[in-house]
Each structure stands twice: as C-alpha cells, then as structure tokens.
Amino acid sequence: xxxxxxxxxxxxxxxxxxxxxxxxxxxxxxxxxxxxxxxxxxxxxxxxxxxxxxxxxxxxxxxxxxxxxxxxxxxxxxxxxxxxxxxxxxxxxxxxxxxxxxxxxxxxxxxxxxxxxxxxxxxxxxxxxxxxxxxxxxxxxxxxxxxxxxxxxxxxxxxxxxxxxxxxxxxxxxxxxxxxxxxxxxxxxxxxxxxxxxxxxxxxxxxxxxxxxxxxxxxxxxxxxxxxxxxxxxxxxxxxxxxxxxxxxxxxxxxxxxxxxxxxxxxxxxxxxxxxxxxxxxxxxxxxxxxxxxxxxxx
Numbered sequence: 001x002x003x004x005x006x007x008x009x010x011x012x013x014x015x016x017x018x019x020x021x022x023x024x025x026x027x028x029x030x031x032x033x034x035x036x037x038x039x040x041x042x043x044x045x046x047x048x049x050x051x052x053x054x055x056x057x058x059x060x061x062x063x064x065x066x067x068x069x070x071x072x073x074x075x076x077x078x079x080x081x082x083x084x085x086x087x088x089x090x091x092x093x094x095x096x097x098x099x100x101x102x103x104x105x106x107x108x109x110x111x112x113x114x115x116x117x118x119x120x121x122x123x124x125x126x127x128x129x130x131x132x133x134x135x136x137x138x139x140x141x142x143x144x145x146x147x148x149x150x151x152x153x154x155x156x157x158x159x160x161x162x163x164x165x166x167x168x169x170x171x172x173x174x175x176x177x178x179x180x181x182x183x184x185x186x187x188x189x190x191x192x193x194x195x196x197x198x199x200x201x202x203x204x205x206x207x208x209x210x211x212x213x214x215x216x217x218x219x220x221x222x223x224x225x226x227x228x229x230x231x232x233x234x235x236x237x238x239x240x241x242x243x244x245x246x247x248x249x250x251x252x253x254x255x256x257x258x259x260x261x262x263x264x265x266x267x268x269x270x271x272x273x274x275x276x277x278x279x280x281x282x283x284x285x286x287x288x289x290x291x292x293x294x295x296x297x298x299x
Contacts, residue, residue, distance in 0.1 A: 173291070181292075
C-alpha cells in the first residue's frame with residue numbers, strides 16, 4: 001500500500017516508517033525539513049502542514065495515497081512555548097490541511113493524540129476513553145480540537161480514523177524536554193536529579209511498543225478513540241531512583257504544581273487488536289541511558 005506518514009523523522013514516526021518499509025509498503029513522508037540520510041523513506045515531500053498552499057502543492061506532486069498515518073505534532077518544549085495560536089495552527093489546522101489535500105473516501109487512517117487531553121482527572125480508577133477531556137495546556141486543547149475534527153471528518157467523508165491517545169513514551173532518541181529525558185541527562189552527567197513531589201503515578205510506554213500499536217491500529221482498520229499505554233502506574237520518584245542507580249544524587253523538593261495520577265485504561269485497544277507491550281518500564285531504560293551517555297561523550 002502507499003502510505004503517507006507525517007512526523008517520519010520524529011521519535012515515534014521514524015520507527016513507524018521503518019516498520020512500514022520493512023513490511024513492503026510504499027511510504028511517502030511529508031514535513032517541513034529533509035529526512036535524515038539514514039531514513040528508509042525514499043519519497044519525501046517538503047511542506048509545512050500549517051500552510052495550505054504548500055500542502056496542496058505537495059499533494060499535486062505525490063498523487064493519491066491509500067492511507068494516512070498522522071504522527072506529526074507541535075509539542076512545546078516548555079511552558080513558555082505553549083501558545084494557543086501556534087498550537088492550533090500546527091495541530092488543528094495542520095490536520096485540516098493534511099486531510100483536505102490527501103484524504104479520500106474509504107481510507108483507513110491513524111492519528112496520534114495524547115493523554116494530555118485528560119488534564120488532571122479526579123483520583124480513582126485508570127482513565128477510560130469516555131472520561132471528559134479537560135486539557136490544562138494549549139497543546140492538549142489543540143489535540144482535543146483535532147480529535148473532534150477527525151471524528152466529524154470520518155462521518156463526513158466516509159473514511160476510518162483511529163485516534164490513539166498515547167501515554168508518556170520513553171526510549172532512545174527522545175529529544176523533547178520532558179521528565180524521562182531530563183532525568184536521564186542528569187544521570188549520565190552525574191548531576192543531581194531534582195524531583196518536585198514525585199508521588200504521582202505515570203504510565204510509561206516504550207516507543208518501540210508505541211510504533212507496534214500504530215501498526216496494529218492501521219492493519220486492523222480501526223475506527224474510534226483508543227488509549228494506548230502500559231496500563232500500569234509507576235511513581236515518578238521510583239522512576240528517578242531507577243535512573244539514578246548510583247550515578248546521581250536524588251534531590252527531593254516540595255511540589256510546586258498540582259499533581260494527579262495519569263494511568264490509562266487500555267482495555268479497549270487490547271480487545272480490538274490483541275496488543276500488549278513487549279517492554280514494561282523500566283525495560284529499555286538502561287539502553288536509553290547508554291545512548292544518552294554515548295551522545296554526551298561525543299560533545
């Protein structure tokens with residue numbers, strides 16, 4: 001099949017592209033910058049998804065595709081970058097432009113979303129898909145808006161779209177400034193790891209498993225919204241202790257922001273696909289630390 005992949009140079013996207021190419025599918029990628037020379041993708045369209053003219057031009061050059069796997073997103077590196085106009089332009093309007101140019105009746109498509117759409121839910125059982133989204137960031141709000149667009153588009157244009165709400169991903173190659181990469185960076189530099197609170201639970205999913213989940217949703221031609229994670233909660237403090245492992249001291253500080261447990265109920269996706277993670281945290285963490293240490297040594 002001819003599959004259009006967005007975010008093919010990203011943390012998750014490059015793994016999905018490798019699986020598709022390895023399975024014999026014809027992969028077309030689209031993005032603002034060129035792919036890494038080692039990418040298995042041979043057809044790349046340079047276009048900013050936020051620019052409808054660029055996306056339409058790219059579609060005219062590439063021709064039709066059988067499916068769209070939309071993994072690209074603008075994720076703020078820190079709170080100051082979480083700007084409403086920027087988030088909605090990239091994550092909502094980018095999706096509108098993408099499907100407007102490449103979407104076709106009968107396609108089976110996959111769109112990556114995030115558990116950040118839930119915000120800080122009330123304490124209790126793992127979060128189900130029918131939990132009301134209450135995002136606390138413009139990034140999360142823009143993903144909710146993109147989900148609503150996709151649900152409407154699916155009915156309007158008679159296509160199938162699987163929306164995957166991913167939990168926290170970890171693994172080698174993660175460049176986003178979030179907890180695990182930040183903690184790993186401190187550990188490999190033997191710097192103190194600072195934890196603010198740390199009692200809250202998080203659901204961690206290895207990026208290789210996330211790529212397998214995308215493929216399962218795509219092959220199964222799923223329609224609907226699905227939580228994708230491990231379904232298991234790990235306290236942030238325990239995660240840090242595993243990373244410190246004699247490499248760094250742990251600095252405990254009082255919590256500065258509200259806390260909530262973010263653990264997903266993954267029953268729906270498991271029953272639809274049979275998917276279960278091959279790696280459960282901290283499996284793969286030592287590999288991530290070793291990779292970060294090697295990269296740090298080259299600087």
